[in-house]
Amino acid sequence: MTIDTTNMCSHLQKKFFEADGVYFSIWQAIQNDEELSAVVRSRQLHIYPNGKKILVLAGKAQPKVIREDKLNELLK
Structure with missing residues (x-):
């Protein structure tokens, strides 16, 4: 997947893309x-499985869980 990072804050880029x-x-x-x-x-960054938003990730703010999903377990 390719994500357009031109409008993504640098804090989020580091948290998301660095190992x-x-x-x-x-x-x-x-x-x-x-x-x-x-x-x-x-x-x-807004994340969707099958078109339904489940998670919003921000650079400095806490992640916002919209719907329960197995992907949310990776936040712990």
Whole structure:
């Protein structure tokens, strides 16, 4: 998957794309699951499986769980 990072804050980029980042396991899961998609909106990353938003990741703020999903377990 390709994510347009031009509007993604630098804090989130580090947490998401760097191997020691707290969200790196979510990035790996997205890469391995064709049902997951992600879109950058308002400098945050919105994650969708099958078109239903489940999670919003931000750079400095806490992640926002929208719906329960197995992907949310990777936040712990």
